[in-house]
Amino acid sequence: MTFLLADNVWLDALLRMAIVGMLVPVGVILLTWVERKVIGRLQQRLGPMRVGPYGLLQGVADTIKLLTKEDVRPDSADRPTFELAVFVIVVPVFMAAVAVPFTSDIFVRNMALGLFYFLAVSSLGIVGFVMAGWGSDNKYALLGGVRAGAQLISYEIPLILSAVAIAMLGQSLSLYTLVELQDDTPFIAYQPLAFVIFVIAGLAELYRQPFDIPVAESEVVGGPAVEYSGIRWSMFQMGEFVSLVLISALASLIFLGGWIWPFSADNATWLQVVLMAVKTSAFILFFMWMRATVPRLRIDQLMALCWQILLPFTFLQIIINGLVLVYEWPDWTLTILSGAAAIAMGTLIYRVARRSGVLYQTSGATQRVGSVL
């Protein structure tokens, strides 16, 4: 720990969490605006323009509207489950924020098991979705909740195992140490396969398009959140956006060298903040871009992608890392092996996606209709 905000550890933790707690609502309000604006521009619309300059205050207006909206709960809902679900979704997100360092000075706590703790805590939110789906006494919500459970637990495994690959490379579970090891080369150069798997699985963990099956409007009308209105619904939104930021921050820490790469280990604090902000926003914008570009997968395609493609390739990455590290082969073999495996996986996904359509006879030629690509 570099410095304490106060002498007492309790007070220090309280002060640090107070800063996080103040940044979170502001960040979420800003991010909803950014998302609507980005999606708008990608779809050749302007996005919000009315409230404030360039619609900047749209999020504030939305928050006021949600806060003053009547809180409707179905009569037949299971009250404790319905009301507790919101807490179960939001609280783990705050607990996960403890472990993520933003720069070498700015963090809540520097945990020795940071990576492990983050993955363990952030997966608690799944319970909240199942609770929300079950407690609402709504068929769509139940379906969405069960789908959320199936999808999130499935993609948990590639996510965790690609993090294991990084832990093997760095021989540490502390996010701080892992970043400090990347002062020459970020881990993405050694682990392209783990990086691709982490990003895909992260996207699925955030249940954003193309993996938004649990909350798809056209299938289950909003999924577990369908019976939630007003401020309760906005808690779902908050959980989603904060985990978006946290997963992006984690990806930039363990793959892109966090606050160090491409400069030296003793960057000035402002430079560290700029580096982390740029890398994290790059991931956030990438996730938003995916949302506007890729069509939604079907649930069988989703499960097949996870269990039949991502999981075997994550095992392959772990075995490659083990071989190279135990026999002390040079570093570039890691790059080549992992890169070749990443290309193989990309080709495989492409071929499977091409095959997923149905052959359709038109006048003269045979066309493939309904494939993912």
Add this chain to the structure above:
Amino acid sequence: MTSEVFDVYIAVLIAAIFGIALVAGALIGNLVLSPRQKSEHKGVTYECGMLPIGRSRAQVHFRYYLFAILFLIFDIEAVFLFPWAVSFVELGEQAFYEMVVFIGILAFGLLYAWKKGVLKWR
């Protein structure tokens, strides 16, 4: 050392309390600010405008259960992999091949499930 570990998890406890307080604060704020009006049909479950038939305690398909079991197996494997991942270089060749055998057995389990058609979403 012990106090340092304790110190870290104080922050976790406070974070949890903070999260609860934030949600509770928002709900209380909503309670104070929002209008409330009783109406006969307000409490009816939303089902795209139709009146819902029966309750939603529908039975869920068995395949979700199979995926949950598979998840359990691989999640526990991941828990075993973490301590191995940070120490296998020091332990050397033997530790690596032991873990290869372990992963191999689980990969065989996945292959078996695949062959049995568990992974196919029908």
